[in-house]
Amino acid sequence: MDNKQIILKKRPEGNPEEANFEIQAIKTPEVEEGALLLKSVYISVDPYLRGRMRDEKSYIPPFEIGKPIESSVIAEVLASNNSEYNKGDYVHGMLPWKLIQVHSGNELQKVDKEQAPLSAYLGILGLTGITAYVGLNKIGDLKKGETLLVSGASGAVGSTVGQIGKIKGCHVVGIAGSDEKLTIMKEKFGFHSGINYKTTKDMNSAVKNACPEGVDVYFDNVGGEILDAALANINRYGRVINCGAISLYNATETPKGPRHETTLVKKSVKMQGFIVRDFKDDFESATKQLGSWLQSGELTYSETIKNGFDTLPSAFIGLFEGENKGKMVVKV
Amino acid sequence: MDNKQIILKKRPEGNPEEANFEIQAIKTPEVEEGALLLKSVYISVDPYLRGRMRDEKSYIPPFEIGKPIESSVIAEVLASNNSEYNKGDYVHGMLPWKLIQVHSGNELQKVDKEQAPLSAYLGILGLTGITAYVGLNKIGDLKKGETLLVSGASGAVGSTVGQIGKIKGCHVVGIAGSDEKLTIMKEKFGFHSGINYKTTKDMNSAVKNACPEGVDVYFDNVGGEILDAALANINRYGRVINCGAISLYNATETPKGPRHETTLVKKSVKMQGFIVRDFKDDFESATKQLGSWLQSGELTYSETIKNGFDTLPSAFIGLFEGENKGKMVVKV
Structure with missing residues (x-):
């Protein structure tokens, strides 16, 4: 299966532009014991990523030139050598911008497709x-x-x-x-x-x-x-x-x-x-409350969904041009 | 007995100056039932008073032109028609800049001359x-x-x-x-x-x-x-x-x-x-802790004492010229 990733090619000066990114063909490694093979389904683009494109000290390290960008992703488990996950599960985690990837299974959360649309876990429930x-x-x-x-x-x-x-x-x-x-x-x-x-x-x-x-x-x-x-x-x-x-x-x-x-x-x-991220202890109660308001209809949301892995750079750039009406998400 | 007060004559523009104040001779009113006759002993001058000299809405009303300035004062009870106070007591309160004044006795705190020097109640213990x-x-x-x-x-x-x-x-x-x-x-x-x-x-x-x-x-x-x-x-x-x-x-x-x-x-x-002032519930515990550090010698303080009621305006002006080394207090 053809695999791709999107790397930071050059740090933006002022507004980000297409030339700051590069889409690359890559190989998919073997799935070792304990690991998962994940296929990205929805990828989140967020304004705060602009901060990580600067080469300066912050609470999370900056993106490295030549390495893939990373953000919140919903992925499908294509294969699992990890007893906690089954093929067909959907998970949420901070992942690099890759079509397919091998993952240890650490720091992922399972998400329930029946309770809310998958993309909601990148937005209102994320x-x-x-x-x-x-x-x-x-x-x-x-x-x-x-x-x-x-x-x-x-x-x-x-x-x-x-x-x-x-x-x-x-x-x-x-x-x-x-x-x-x-x-x-x-x-x-x-x-x-x-x-x-x-x-x-x-x-x-x-x-x-x-x-x-x-x-x-x-x-x-x-x-x-x-x-x-x-x-x-x-x-x-x-x-x-x-x-x-x-x-x-x-x-x-x-x-x-x-x-x-x-x-x-x-x-x-x-x-x-x-x-x-400093309020991890509140995540469960917050998600529960938000989910309950969502189900009662007291809470609703908008999302702008762009289609295709390759649209990630332009979706991100669009954030700074006011293009999105609601959470900006790319459907892979 | 000759009595005086210091009024705000003109609102300062930029740095405060002597012309913003006026010292006036006044009469001392009768001490009615329940009231006290107070003699100012130490008067505090503080940078925040500059704010009250502006004619603008704030958490405490601005000083009025023609009316006396008001700040923290330690006063001696000269006469008392109020059963809670005796002649010779020392009290602390927000009082107008007057040599002698009649006061209802409300919102005053008694201070103990034996426990700390009187001026300390305007500073480290105030x-x-x-x-x-x-x-x-x-x-x-x-x-x-x-x-x-x-x-x-x-x-x-x-x-x-x-x-x-x-x-x-x-x-x-x-x-x-x-x-x-x-x-x-x-x-x-x-x-x-x-x-x-x-x-x-x-x-x-x-x-x-x-x-x-x-x-x-x-x-x-x-x-x-x-x-x-x-x-x-x-x-x-x-x-x-x-x-x-x-x-x-x-x-x-x-x-x-x-x-x-x-x-x-x-x-x-x-x-x-x-x-x-929003932390009144903490005043007692704070004063107790500060007093205990003061007695153990862990805490010390400086004060700049100016002498004479008439020096109040120049003492206040001096705050903005870095004249004081520690709490600025006027000894009446």
């Missing part, structure tokens, strides 16, 4: 959904009746954040980059109101109008001037959940902006970044 | 000491063996922060604005090392050299470029305690600087402002 859940509960301490502002609000994490806010009885306002996204946010995900940052001249006033009682919790996926507008309207004891800063990830110079420390001091505000 | 204690424990969650960086390190709060860090078994580095202050920090307060920000060209490298294992907790009294240098060297899971931002309080335009949200996201860093 790290995406858990990120929203853990961020709001463990970092944001969101309480009933508060005002919740979310950026990247039509995206995979953002749309889940907004819906959890609604379930919790909060006033939920989303920020996104097109009127179409705003419509989806409101009609599909039930946000109370939305702001199109691309057509809004004065973000501070727009946030003020949409959040007449101020912002209690801001779930930040983007950073930059949208964060500034959120902090300009933050309430005393406000919490900023620093989940992402996609507006800055491609910056080639140090981005500058207004200083926020006086606001933090004067209003007893907290800003906190987090990595969902 | 809000200053409690701010250091609560900030490190409730916001910073400082742990044994961590690296603690403190700015305004020879000041009243900063020197207490550093000493608590030492007691907790941390590597403690202080930042201050003169070599003399650095010497005091190290010799009197036991800091491991110090950085003179006024003579240091590259603060990022200076912090890096002084904190070879990175910064786990940064207790920020100043904001601005010193905060930037701390964040440039912050460790994963680092905590910034935003206690003050004195370098920005006199700014007349919005101060700008590098954006920090990417650091917060990538290193799971927390930045949090707080107001010591």
Whole structure:
């Protein structure tokens, strides 16, 4: 069987482009005792991967030039020399971008095809959904009746954040980059109101109008001037959940902006970044709660599915161009 | 008896100056049933008072033009029509800047002259000491063996922060604005090392050299470029305690600087402002612990005492010129 992988050929400078990647034909090794043969079925593309393409120290090592990119993957077990897995099982894990691969079986989770569509385990029931859940509960301490502002609000994490806010009885306002996204946010995900940052001249006033009682919790996926507008309207004891800063990830110079420390001091505000992987103890309860909301219909999700292994680079690049409406996934 | 008060005459623009204040002769009212007659003995001057001189919404209302400034005061009870207080008692409370005043007796605490010098209740055993204690424990969650960086390190709060860090078994580095202050920090307060920000060209490298294992907790009294240098060297899971931002309080335009949200996201860093008054439940235990360290000699303090009620405006102005070495107090 023909096998392929996608490697990091060159580190991106600014926006990622096709030339940063290369698709290579590879051989499939033997399946040794205890190992599995896996076939990738769905592969997740995520903004945070941009960070691993930089050559700098971080909580996970950077991708190496000439080695395959790695992300969350749903795979089918084609053959198993490991008693814990059977041929035909589906598993979820952090895997390299390969069509077929041999795996030790360590750090994989089995997923149930009957309970939810397979791709949901990369999104609403995977790290995406858990990120929203853990961020709001463990970092944001969101309480009933508060005002919740979310950026990247039509995206995979953002749309889940907004819906959890609604379930919790909060006033939920989303920020996104097109009127179409705003419509989806409101009609599909039930946000109370939305702001199109691309057509809004004065973000501070727009946030003020949409959040007449101020912002209690801001779930930040983007950073930059949208964060500034959120902090300009933050309430005393406000919490900023620093989940992402996609507006800055491609910056080639140090981005500058207004200083926020006086606001933090004067209003007893907290800003906190987090990595969902540090909350492994909460994964089970989070997935259970999200699955139950999904089944009751209180929670829904969008995904943008690209078809074909070779579309992985363009799907990833599309994340930075606002192409996706919901979780971006490649169906192999 | 001649009585006086000091009012806010004009709101400061930029640095505060003598013309912002006025000393006025006033009459002393009758002491009604249930009330006390108080004579100010020690009056605290603090950087945060600058914030109340601005005409803007905050957690405590701004000072009014034509009305007296208010701060922490130790007063002697000259006469009492209140069964809870006796003539000759000493009390601590938030009081207007008056020589003599009538008071209801509400929200005053008695202080014990035998246990510590009276002025200590405005500093190490007052809000200053409690701010250091609560900030490190409730916001910073400082742990044994961590690296603690403190700015305004020879000041009243900063020197207490550093000493608590030492007691907790941390590597403690202080930042201050003169070599003399650095010497005091190290010799009197036991800091491991110090950085003179006024003579240091590259603060990022200076912090890096002084904190070879990175910064786990940064207790920020100043904001601005010193905060930037701390964040440039912050460790994963680092905590910034935003206690003050004195370098920005006199700014007349919005101060700008590098954006920090990417650091917060990538290193799971927390930045949090707080107001010591929100931790009233911890006051008793904090004061008890601080008093016990004071008696055992593990904790010491500096104070700069100015003499005479009329020196209050110049003592306050001096805070912004680095005049004080430790808690600034006016002896009436």
